[in-house]
Amino acid sequence: RRCTHYLFIVVVAVNSTLLTINAGDYIFYTDWAWTSFTVFSISQTLMLIVGATYYLTFTGVPGTATYYGLIMTVYTWVAKGAWFALGYPYDFIVTPIWLPSAMLLDLAYWATKKNKHSLILFGGVLVGMSLPLFNMVNLITVADPLETAFKYPRPTLPPYMTPIEPQVGKFYNSPVALGAGAGAVLGCTFAALGCKLNTWTYRW
Secondary structure: OHHHHHHHHHHHHHHHHHHHHHHOOHHHHHHHOHHHHHHHHHHHHHHHHHHHHHHHHHHOOOOHHHHHHHHHHHHHHHHHHHHHHOOOOOOOOOOOOHHHHHHHHHHHHHHOOOOHHHHHHHHHHHHHHHHHHHHHHHHHHOOOHHHHHHHOOOOOOOHHHOOOOOOOOOOOOOHHHHHHHHHHHHHHHHHHHHHHHHHHHOOO
């Protein structure tokens, strides 16, 4: 059981990191702009919340969700360091944007005296609404994606990443609002999944 628990933590954290690296693909971001920002904001929200909720309900100690966010952050820094060694820019998606959202999850759990249903509802909404906002702050602090794309030209793109046409304005230029709205709904679902995975793992 303990082995399964730690294996799950590693798998989710690694997959979170992979999503983050893909979110930092500067050519993909440049071509698809707000579309990719919205999609990756939601995907990172869900990967954070399912792992953090699982870890939080497993230990029952407020603060472990933030610790899980720290795991994601460190994994990302290491992976991006390897990415940088291959010639890619390092300053795209390196800000620890998961930590404030994970802190809100811990706060919801602590403030409701470890009530799982409140954690799912309040924590899910808080993380879902906050991460797209922090992600936008993150993008403001890094180099301009278009400038970076010209500075670090990449000769080829795999077929599945080749854009059909530029998607600027696809979501009415409101990626934070769309990401926060979708994240608030899906965040509750994935928080519930995190709690349920904990039950499944230890019912053997």
